[in-house]
Amino acid sequence: MAIINQAAKELQVKIVYYGPALGGKTTNLVQVHEHVQVAAQSKGKLVSLATNSDRTLFFDFLPIEAMTIRGFRTKFQLYTVPGQVIYNTTRQLVLRGVDGIVFVADSQYEKMPENVESFQNMVDNLSSLKLNLVEIPYVLQYNKRDLPNVAPVEYMEFLLNNRDVQVPSFGATAHKCEGVFEALNMITRLLLHKFVNQTQIAPQAA
Numbered sequence: 001m002a003i004i005n006q007a008a009k010e011l012q013v014k015i016v017y018y019g020p021a022l023g024g025k026t027t028n029l030v031q032v033h034e035h036v037q038v039a040a041q042s043k044g045k046l047v048s049l050a051t052n053s054d055r056t057l058f059f060d061f062l063p064i065e066a067m068t069i070r071g072f073r074t075k076f077q078l079y080t081v082p083g084q085v086i087y088n089t090t091r092q093l094v095l096r097g098v099d100g101i102v103f104v105a106d107s108q109y110e111k112m113p114e115n116v117e118s119f120q121n122m123v124d125n126l127s128s129l130k131l132n133l134v135e136i137p138y139v140l141q142y143n144k145r146d147l148p149n150v151a152p153v154e155y156m157e158f159l160l161n162n163r164d165v166q167v168p169s170f171g172a173t174a175h176k177c178e179g180v181f182e183a184l185n186m187i188t189r190l191l192l193h194k195f196v197n198q199t200q201i202a203p204q205a206a
Contacts, residue, residue, distance in 0.1 A: 002014075002099050002195060003097075004072070009071055009072050009073060010072060010073050010074075010075060011072045011073070011074045011075070011195060012074075012075045012077065013074060013075065013076050013077070013099045013100070013188075013191055013195070014076075014077045014079065014097050014098050014099050014100075015076060015077070015078050015079070015098075015099065015100045015101070015102065015184075015187055015188075015191070016078075016079045016080070016081060016094055016095060016098045016100075016101050016102075017029065017078065017079065017080045017081070017101075017102045017104055018080075018081050018091075018095075018101055018102070018103050018104070018118070018122045019083065019103055019104035019105055019106070019115070019118055020083050020105070020106055020111060020114040020115055020117070020118040021082075021083025021084050021114070022083060022106070023083060023104045023105060023106040023111070023114075023115075023118075023143055023144075024104050024106070024141075024143035024144060024172070024174040024175075025080040025081070025083065025104045026080055027143075027174040027175050028080075028102070028104060028141070028143075028174050028180050028183075028184075029046065029078055029080055030046065031174060031175075031177045031180045032078065032180060032181070032184060033046045035177060035180075035181070074192065074195075076188060079094050080094075081094045081095070083118070085121070088121070088125070091121070091125055092125050092128060092129065095122075095125055095126060095129060095131070096129060098126075098131070098136065099136070099137070099191055100136065100137045100138060100187045100188075100190065100191045101122070101133075101136060101137075101138035101139075101187070102138070102139055102141055102183050102184065102187055103118075103119060103122065103138060103139070103140050103141065103160070104141045104143050104172075104174075105118075105119075105140060105141065105142050105143065105156060105160060106143060106144055107142050107143060107144045107145050107147065107150040107151055107156065107171075108144060108147055108149050108150060108151070109149050109150070109151045110149070112151060112155075112156075112159060115156070115159065115160060116159055116160070119160055137187060137190035137191055137194060138167055138187070139167055139168045139169065139170065139183050139186050139187050139190070140156075140160055140161055140167060140168070140169040140170070141169070141170050141172045141174075141179060141183040142156050142169060142170065142171050142172060142179075143172045143173070143174050143179070144172075144173065144174075145171045145172060145173050145178075145179075146173040146176070153169075153171060156169075157169060168186045168190075170182045170183045170186070
């Protein structure tokens with residue numbers, strides 16, 4: 001959940017990028033870090049953690065200073081989870097305190113089972129933390145749309161967004177920075193809309 005610092009007048013929000021291995025979660029964060037329009041002193045370092053067993057396994061930490069809500073500066077912290085199933089405990093740790101999620105799906109046809117499995121794993125991990133996806137803002141990003149063997153967006157919507165209330169979804173080619181900021185901007189809008197209506201972040205009377 002968001003951390004509210006009354007003394008510093010700061011609202012800290014955590015966004016987690018979730019999805020199957022090699023789907024583009026890390027690429028999203030790299031692109032955001034390189035292209036986000038903020039003052040240099042307002043952008044934290046991109047921190048990568050890797051294991052000896054798989055050089056592609058790492059999650060990133062990226063704080064971004066954002067707009068002010070009712071006198072509170074909003075700081076976004078962006079994380080990725082490791083895609084490999086064997087690191088599920090790490091996924092759960094990263095999900096602790098999550099406020100919003102960007103689910104990054106791989107658009108290649110052969111990756112559809114992994115997308116569905118990863119989405120269900122996300123739901124299960126949230127449940128283990130006593131969190132409900134219905135109550136957490138999230139968006140879907142259908143990445144790697146530049147490849148020749150991609151599934152139609154309509155099919156991916158059927159697999160991942162087939163609910164009574166659909167969430168925003170975006171086609172993307174993350175390595176070209178296409179669809180990256182569209183997804184990020186939408187999840188931040190959803191989160192800010194949620195928090196701006198919460199009375200506890202209103203400035204307290206002197």
